[in-house]
Amino acid sequence: MQARDRLNFWLVIVALSCAGFFCQQAFALSVTFINPGRSDEAYWVAAGRAVVAAADDLGIHHEQFFAERDHLRVLEIARSIAARPKEQRPDYVMLTNDKLTLVAAVHILSPAGIKTFGAFSGLQDTERAEFGGPRTGFPLLIGTLEPRSIDAGYLTASSLIAQGLRMNLQGPDGKLHLISVAGDRSTPTSLYRNLGLRRALAEHPEVVLDQQVFGDWRRDKAAEQTAWLLRRHPDARLIWSASDQMTFGAMDALEKQGLQPGRDVLLSGINTSTEAMQAVISGRLAALAGGHFMAGAWAMVMIYDYEHGHDFADEGIELNKTMFTLFDKPATAERFLKRFGTGAIPVDFKHASKVLNPARKYYDFDFDRLLK
Incomplete structure (x- = not known):
């Protein structure tokens, strides 16, 4: 095969390959x-x-x-x-x-x-x-x-209540008092997470839901709401939140009032951010659901x-x-960070x-x- 023929041959091969690529x-x-x-x-x-x-x-x-x-x-x-x-x-x-x-x-x-x-x-x-x-x-x-978002609400609320009872965080009336920072009023995910919370509460008549607010998934709004919720309901020792960002807003409000998350008040959240996993490991966050x-x-x-x-x-x-999956133990959170913590x-x-x-x-x- 002469040089020109070889060149033409390879040009045809390249053209066909490119055509195949673009067709694909x-x-x-x-x-x-x-x-x-x-x-x-x-x-x-x-x-x-x-x-x-x-x-x-x-x-x-x-x-x-x-x-x-x-x-x-x-x-x-x-x-x-x-x-x-x-x-x-x-x-x-x-x-x-x-x-x-x-x-x-x-x-x-x-x-x-x-x-x-x-x-x-x-x-x-x-x-x-x-x-x-x-x-x-x-x-x-x-x-x-x-x-199945109802699972997230139920898993976190159940774990939060169990830990609150174990730590004897009941108020003067002998009841365990909980406040809720929900997501929004219309998104199905938010509605079903609330249903999960309500299911857990129905299983525990010794727990009182003092009040529920809607934080619209925002950390700043949840912090503002939690600040006045704590003043209105001073016996509340459990805070259930529909997302991790709203949980961190609640933590911000607690710390401004001199209260320690994980000791004075127990919190739960939903999602698997690195910050949330680290809070589970440190004990500041009692329960988290994600995946x-x-x-x-x-x-x-x-x-x-x-x-x-x-x-x-x-x-x-x-x-x-x-x-x-429920993350309420440091070992489970550490396993998540090991596998998914890099973003991969x-x-x-x-x-x-x-x-x-x-x-x-x-x-x-x-x-x-x-x-x-």
Whole structure:
């Protein structure tokens, strides 16, 4: 073969390889995640990082936008995606129902032919009754996946109460007094965490819920609320919070009043930030539940399977799965930090796929398994 022929031969090979590469990219599954959290918020950063890790493992083209806790921005992002030229639109958009934005976002994306998936928080009963569910009222909303948030509220409240009784923190009336800093009044996640708290309280008539407030997931607001709650309810020795950031706000208020978290007042929280894990280890935080930051990553697995012919409807279209682990002992928190504390996601998501593992009959999204 002469030099020119060899050159032409290799040029053809390169051209074919590039064409194959671009065809592969063009036909790759693509998913966009509209992250409702702030881009500097530990929980939502971790959740987004897990989504990226799952997408990378499964060969999914992905992009992510942070709404910065602004529910109107969620809808603005959805409109911008729907307005793209057809060839630049993603196959799927992953949404949450924070501040009840899911229905509105689906209405924006569906006319553009974009399929959607609800992760972290799904439809409320009132929304389902009015509009219908996934694939019926919303044909392009293929399904939802929620962490069983009632577990988080129940696990943390039960542990908090047990420790309070063990330490004899009852008030002069012989009752154990608790105050609650909940999330918000509309997000399903917040509502179900509160139900978990109420379930634990129903099992302990010796515990009194003095008052519940809504901290809107903010540390500063929770600190302000806790300060006047403690003045109003001086016998309160337990503080249950719906997130770790609000727990830290409550701690700030306690310390300003000269009270020591973990000794004078016991606190619980939800989420798995490094700061929260360190507070469990130091004894400042009595109970913590987490692991649900993986919900978006598991949703990626379900979207991948659906796209490749294995419909998760065999388990249900609106799934509510166990994802929470209780951290109320230093050893468990230390184990979490050892595996996840660097920000890495040490999980091979291909093992979770039913398409890639035909013998798998059920999705296993229990976080405790990942720790062990």
